[in-house]
Amino acid sequence: MKHTPERPGVLSIAGKNVLYTGAAGGLGLATTLHFLRAGARVVAIDNDRAKVEALRESVKAEGLEGLTMCEADLSDLAGLRRRLDGAAGKIGGLDVVINNAAIYPSKNFEDYTIEEFQAVQRVNVDAGIVCVQAALPGMREKGWGRIINIASVTAYGGWAKLAPYVQSKGALIGLTRAWAREFGVYGVTVNAVAPGAFPTDAEKIHPDPEGYTRFVLDHQAVKRRGDPDDIAHALMFLASEEAGFITGQVLNVDGGWVMH
Numbered sequence: 001m002k003h004t005p006e007r008p009g010v011l012s013i014a015g016k017n018v019l020y021t022g023a024a025g026g027l028g029l030a031t032t033l034h035f036l037r038a039g040a041r042v043v044a045i046d047n048d049r050a051k052v053e054a055l056r057e058s059v060k061a062e063g064l065e066g067l068t069m070c071e072a073d074l075s076d077l078a079g080l081r082r083r084l085d086g087a088a089g090k091i092g093g094l095d096v097v098i099n100n101a102a103i104y105p106s107k108n109f110e111d112y113t114i115e116e117f118q119a120v121q122r123v124n125v126d127a128g129i130v131c132v133q134a135a136l137p138g139m140r141e142k143g144w145g146r147i148i149n150i151a152s153v154t155a156y157g158g159w160a161k162l163a164p165y166v167q168s169k170g171a172l173i174g175l176t177r178a179w180a181r182e183f184g185v186y187g188v189t190v191n192a193v194a195p196g197a198f199p200t201d202a203e204k205i206h207p208d209p210e211g212y213t214r215f216v217l218d219h220q221a222v223k224r225r226g227d228p229d230d231i232a233h234a235l236m237f238l239a240s241e242e243a244g245f246i247t248g249q250v251l252n253v254d255g256g257w258v259m260h
């Protein structure tokens with residue numbers, strides 16, 4: 001079946017139900033606002049009370065509608081599933097899942113316990129699996145869905161001291177391809193977005209901020225720092241009707257840091 005956009009030149013997002021994990025974070029807040037401005041409903045999951053309040057305030061300040069805030073800990077996988085089933089039932093299913101939340105502890109590989117590795121996989125990967133399992137039956141029924149996993153350029157080049165995090169991003173890229181292959185027949189596309197370096201909390205793990213900015217700009221082809229809006233635009237496109245022929249891809253949004 002061919003899908004034709006209702007308004008050529010305008011991404012078709014309005015009316016879609018978007019599940020967004022880590023929605024109150026540095027990249028999540030800007031992206032959530034973009035989706036709401038475009039007329040989508042967003043089920044936003046985050047467990048950082050201060051950031052959640054800031055998201056609520058931003059939404060209120062703009063007079064936006066359509067936000068369902070869900071203050072939940074993604075590492076409680078059974079609780080997450082219950083809440084998602086409840087939320088999806090209320091709003092008529094989830095059309096778009098964006099697995100964005102992540103934790104990123106940093107230390108030498110030999111100092112991590114296996115439990116610490118598993119805790120990172122639980123939030124960064126397993127919670128995403130639960131989100132997709134909750135959303136997929138409704139997507140199959142509608143014959144339409146978009147799943148987007150947030151990866152990272154670190155999955156290509158590696159990064160010292162971030163082994164569990166880099167492992168989790170590699171897993172998300174693998175799942176992107178496996179799910180894309182399996183779900184295409186249902187009308188569901190699956191892609192990943194790999195951010196380069198964005199000045200959010202995730203960057204505070206670097207001890208020398210100015211040196212890090214110089215390092216980033218040296219590596220990027222585009223000589224400015226990334227802005228959360230840059231990620232939001234890529235996500236809006238991949239979530240839209242218009243991106244229906246793109247699946248199994250990893251889109252690097254990194255100012256040309258990584259090219260291949």
Ligand SMILES: NC(=O)c1ccc[n+]([C@@H]2O[C@H](COP(=O)([O-])OP(=O)(O)OC[C@H]3O[C@@H](n4cnc5c(N)ncnc54)[C@H](O)[C@@H]3O)[C@@H](O)[C@H]2O)c1
Nearest residue numbers: 022025026027046047048073074101102152197198200202
């Ligand atoms: N900022 C960057 O430069 C950069 C680079 C590469 C990849 N990324 C990826 O982009 C995504 C967003 O990163 P960000 O920069 O916005 O980071 P961030 O830390 O600002 O946002 C992550 C959000 O996830 C939430 N979260 C973490 N654990 C949770 C849990 N157990 N339950 C519920 N919520 C939880 C946090 O509260 C936070 O709001 C992540 O997947 C990250 O790996 C970011």
